[in-house]
Amino acid sequence: xxxxxxxxxxxxxxxxxxxxxxxxxxxxxxxxxxxxxxxxxxxxxxxxxxxxxxxxxxxxxxxxxxxxxxxxxxxxxxxxxxxxxxxxxxxxxxxxxxxxxxxxxxxxxxxxxxxxxxxxxxxxxxxxxxxxxxxxxxxxxxxxxxxxxxxxxxxxxxxxxxxxxxxxxxxxxxxxxxxxxxxxxxxxxxxxxxxxxxxxxxxxxxxxxxxxxxxxxxxxxxxx
Amino acid sequence: xxxxxxxxxxxxxxxxxxxxxxxxxxxxxxxxxxxxxxxxxxxxxxxxxxxxxxxxxxxxxxxxxxxxxxxxxxxxxxxxxxxxxxxxxxxxxxxxxxxxxxxxxxxxxxxxxxxxxxxxxxxxxxxxxxxxxxxxxxxxxxxxxxxxxxxxxxxxxxxxxxxxxxxxxxxxx
Numbered sequence: 001x002x003x004x005x006x007x008x009x010x011x012x013x014x015x016x017x018x019x020x021x022x023x024x025x026x027x028x029x030x031x032x033x034x035x036x037x038x039x040x041x042x043x044x045x046x047x048x049x050x051x052x053x054x055x056x057x058x059x060x061x062x063x064x065x066x067x068x069x070x071x072x073x074x075x076x077x078x079x080x081x082x083x084x085x086x087x088x089x090x091x092x093x094x095x096x097x098x099x100x101x102x103x104x105x106x107x108x109x110x111x112x113x114x115x116x117x118x119x120x121x122x123x124x125x126x127x128x129x130x131x132x133x134x135x136x137x138x139x140x141x142x143x144x145x146x147x148x149x150x151x152x153x154x155x156x157x158x159x160x161x162x163x164x165x166x167x168x169x170x171x172x173x174x175x176x177x178x179x180x181x182x183x184x185x186x187x188x189x190x191x192x193x194x195x196x197x198x199x200x201x202x203x204x205x206x207x208x209x210x211x212x213x214x215x216x217x218x219x220x221x222x223x224x
Numbered sequence: 225x226x227x228x229x230x231x232x233x234x235x236x237x238x239x240x241x242x243x244x245x246x247x248x249x250x251x252x253x254x255x256x257x258x259x260x261x262x263x264x265x266x267x268x269x270x271x272x273x274x275x276x277x278x279x280x281x282x283x284x285x286x287x288x289x290x291x292x293x294x295x296x297x298x299x300x301x302x303x304x305x306x307x308x309x310x311x312x313x314x315x316x317x318x319x320x321x322x323x324x325x326x327x328x329x330x331x332x333x334x335x336x337x338x339x340x341x342x343x344x345x346x347x348x349x350x351x352x353x354x355x356x357x358x359x360x361x362x363x364x365x366x367x368x369x370x371x372x373x374x375x376x377x378x379x380x381x382x383x384x385x386x387x388x389x390x391x392x393x394x395x396x397x
Contacts, residue, residue, distance in 0.1 A: 012279075014279065017280070021242060021283075022242060023240065023242035024240050025287065026287055026289060026290055027288055166302075166304065224285065
């Protein structure tokens with residue numbers, strides 16, 4: 001059976017596509033998650049090897065803020081990571097709603113409690129806020145977190161190039177957000193500061209920079 | 225008659241494993257389905273190219289189909305992406321030629337693109353359509369669109385957001 005479709009400008013043949021057919025493995029979300037996990041662990045290993053973990057973590061008795069911060073970053077990274085990787089397997093919006101991949105927004109809203117708390121601290125006690133701000137250390141926080149997120153986001157982008165994302169800006173944004181969260185989570189094992197003023201400003205800023213880079217650059221790399 | 229989703233799924237699963245006979249049937253069925261899907265959305269002259277481009281995308285991106293899920297939402301998403309991409313390219317690249325083409329050749333691809341976008345925008349409230357035209361198609365900044373339409377910048381953003389959401393719903397119907 002031959003399928004030829006002709007028009008005035010060119011000739012197109014379904015048979016040519018059939019001839020070109022090779023077996024393919026459907027893209028696997030589990031493989032995508034495994035890539036994120038490996039890259040995050042690699043970032044964590046690099047943090048340990050280069051700038052060491054914070055003292056209370058090494059002593060086996062981390063402060064509550066460490067758990068809150070790490071938990072929130074991992075939750076945010078996972079929720080946005082699931083949504084980002086799911087974008088590689090296209091479906092119309094109804095299908096997406098049914099598969100539950102749109103609920104990452106709730107994780108973002110929960111994470112916003114950190115900067116909101118920092119803002120409240122600023123309003124209530126400006127002096128305390130400024131004392132906990134640590135602007136010199138914050139540069140290390142930003143550079144390390146964003147660098148880690150670039151590697152994680154780069155690996156996610158390579159994975160995504162096999163997929164067929166139909167909303168490129170959102171896909172780029174979600175990859176940036178997820179990579180930024182995991183990158184910051186890796187750095188959080190070193191960061192010694194427990195104050196809300198610090199955690200509510202610099203960590204969200206690092207995640208925000210990664211998200212912006214994702215929104216700006218990744219759509220060009222995954223266009224198909 | 226066009227195959228149902230279960231048949232599409234079975235054919236695609238076999239195609240992903242390299243079964244050329246199933247793949248040939250699958251592409252022929254996709255061809256029929258896409259013609260019906262696009263028929264109400266674009267001008268007849270643009271249909272052929274769009275169906276072909278979508279079939280090529282189906283071929284290139286076949287690994288992105290999850291065999292555990294329905295096939296037609298996947299095909300519709302691929303088709304919609306190609307359609308919007310074609311409209312955007314045709315509209316932006318040929319904008320300078322559009323006015324002449326409107327008179328000279330009402331069946332050309334660029335004209336079809338413009339007609340398709342305009343017909344979609346006509347379904348939106350005027351304020352939403354106006355700012356989408358200015359910002360998303362003409363490439364103006366939010367501030368420039370705000371100055372031109374006497375809408376505040378935040379209202380421009382809200383109207384673009386609401387308009388695009390409504391367009392998505394229209395496109396999917």
